[in-house]
Amino acid sequence: xxxxxxxxxxxxxxxxxxxxxxxxxxxxxxxxxxxxxxxxxxxxxxxxxxxxxxxxxxxxxxxxxxxxxxxxxxxxxxxxxxxxxxxxxxxxxxxxxxxxxxxxxxxxxxxxxxxxxxxxxxxxxxxxxxxxxxxxxxxxxxxxxxxxxxxxxxxxxxxxxxxxxxxxxxxxxxxxxxxxxxxxxxxxxxxxxxxxxxxxxxxxxxxxxxxxxxxxxxxxxxxxxxxxxxxxxxxxxxxxxxxxxxxxxxxxxxxxxxxxxxxxxxxxxxxxxxxxxxxxxxxxxxxxxxxxxxxxxxxxxxxxxxxxxxxxxxxxxxxxxxxxxxxxxxxxxxxxxxxxxxxxxxxxxxxxxxxxxxxxxxxxxxxxxxxxxxxxxxxxxxxxxxxxxxxxxxxxxxxxxxxxxxxxxxxxxxxxxxxxxxxxxxxxxxxxxxxxxxxxxxxxxxxxxxxxxxxxxxxxxxxxxxx
Ligand code: 6PG
Numbered sequence: 001x002x003x004x005x006x007x008x009x010x011x012x013x014x015x016x017x018x019x020x021x022x023x024x025x026x027x028x029x030x031x032x033x034x035x036x037x038x039x040x041x042x043x044x045x046x047x048x049x050x051x052x053x054x055x056x057x058x059x060x061x062x063x064x065x066x067x068x069x070x071x072x073x074x075x076x077x078x079x080x081x082x083x084x085x086x087x088x089x090x091x092x093x094x095x096x097x098x099x100x101x102x103x104x105x106x107x108x109x110x111x112x113x114x115x116x117x118x119x120x121x122x123x124x125x126x127x128x129x130x131x132x133x134x135x136x137x138x139x140x141x142x143x144x145x146x147x148x149x150x151x152x153x154x155x156x157x158x159x160x161x162x163x164x165x166x167x168x169x170x171x172x173x174x175x176x177x178x179x180x181x182x183x184x185x186x187x188x189x190x191x192x193x194x195x196x197x198x199x200x201x202x203x204x205x206x207x208x209x210x211x212x213x214x215x216x217x218x219x220x221x222x223x224x225x226x227x228x229x230x231x232x233x234x235x236x237x238x239x240x241x242x243x244x245x246x247x248x249x250x251x252x253x254x255x256x257x258x259x260x261x262x263x264x265x266x267x268x269x270x271x272x273x274x275x276x277x278x279x280x281x282x283x284x285x286x287x288x289x290x291x292x293x294x295x296x297x298x299x300x301x302x303x304x305x306x307x308x309x310x311x312x313x314x315x316x317x318x319x320x321x322x323x324x325x326x327x328x329x330x331x332x333x334x335x336x337x338x339x340x341x342x343x344x345x346x347x348x349x350x351x352x353x354x355x356x357x358x359x360x361x362x363x364x365x366x367x368x369x370x371x372x373x374x375x376x377x378x379x380x381x382x383x384x385x386x387x388x389x390x391x392x393x394x395x396x397x398x399x400x401x402x403x404x405x406x407x408x409x410x411x412x413x414x415x416x417x418x419x420x421x422x423x424x425x426x427x428x429x430x431x432x433x434x435x436x437x438x439x440x441x442x443x444x445x446x447x448x449x450x451x452x453x454x455x456x457x458x459x460x461x462x463x464x465x466x467x
Contacts, residue, residue, distance in 0.1 A: 004064050006029050006071065007030045010033060011033035023050060027050070027155055031060075032056075069152055072099050077107075096151060098142075106176060112175040125156075128365035137168070141169075143172045144178070177352065184344075187265075192330060198420075205415070226370075227369065263287070267281040280333060282421055312411075327371075329405070341357065355376055355379030
């Protein structure tokens with residue numbers, strides 16, 4: 001029997017759709033899933049003769065041509081290690097095992113080393129785009145040996161999303177680089193979603209807008225600078241009627257956010273590296289805060305404070321100010337994510353091409369957006385750009401929008417509306433551009449209680465004072 005070109009192991013939503021996508025692009029695929037029902041289901045759904053099901057690991061591995069190319073689409077964590085252990089007895093030197101899940105990049109670095117000792121090539125491949133992306137073209141972030149990447153590049157390029165005919169897939173860097181970049185993508189995704197939610201929160205609570213009105217506003221915003229997948233789906237969400245009761249579905253959904261950990265990892269890593277990504281981290285914290293609904297209900301009853309009822313004179317103007325505040329905050333969130341990648345690139349010696357990364361984010365992935373073209377342009381102009389907000393385009397926009405941004409943040413705070421994303425973004429902007437922060441005092445405090453020493457502005461050296 002002729003051998004198959006690619007194997008996909010793990011047929012949950014992402015794995016199943018990726019297998020169909022690979023088959024659709026003409027590659028002969030073998031699939032395997034621990035429980036055979038999923039395999040049967042997929043075979044029933046598939047119209048491709050060259051997508052075949054296998055029912056044990058050995059049959060799966062044996063069905064593949066050498067060097068074997070196996071994409072694991074299993075849950076991050078132990079299931080990845082377990083699957084590797086199951087595969088190992090049947091693999092041969094030179095085979096390629098790819099992890100297409102949201103694995104933590106340090107696990108990917110470890111697996112890369114472990115499998116190298118067994119002469120198996122391991123690639124950590126970030127894949128973004130959810131179910132729809134997996135089926136019709138995701139953004140793909142492969143990390144591992146460049147020579148191994150070259151062997152799988154044709155498959156990855158052909159199944160990826162395309163922007164202007166260019167694949168949304170590029171070699172990211174050695175070992176864990178692909179999963180690192182996917183992790184930061186998700187951190188940015190958290191911030192982006194949080195900022196959109198805050199805009200909604202202000203519009204809903206201060207202007208008392210209804211879902212159909214919100215649908216219209218977001219649809220309009222999607223025509224301009226904010227054009228993006230997340231704004232588009234937000235507009236769609238507001239149009240969705242409840243099919244179980246009267247009204248709109250968004251109004252019936254419990255305000256408790258879930259999370260699977262990639263945003264948290266981004267924040268943890270940023271703390272380890274000493275890179276400020278406050279807007280991303282606030283987005284994680286806000287999900288945590290939302291999750292203690294019981295406590296929040298108690299607090300709501302316990303804390304009775306007077307909040308001024310603020311009347312907005314010119315609604316259209318205020319809506320435009322919110323749009324500007326959202327765009328400016330979004331720029332800061334992306335600047336934070338890209339700063340983290342810049343630092344990681346140095347620390348792990350990955351030589352990340354931030355311009356190429358912003359290019360592949362333009363299609364397929366959850367944060368795909370028109371404005372990624374601006375980020376791409378910024379890095380094309382200066383591949384060593386220290387921070388995105390120093391680029392001419394972003395500098396100009398932030399300068400132009402800052403008044404509205406400040407107005408929105410202060411009015412929302414006055415009205416008692418929690419806006420951790422917006423306010424952290426503007427504080428990041430202000431903190432970053434401020435010549436003298438109050439850390440002179442902080443250094444004095446540290447020296448006062450702990451003799452931690454300080455430096456002076458007017459002379460060289462390290463000083464300690466007996467306060
Ligand atoms: C993507 C998404 C994907 C997943 C998130 C959801 O790029 O396709 O980011 O990876 O939907 O991990 O994450 P939370 O459950 O943590 O929101």
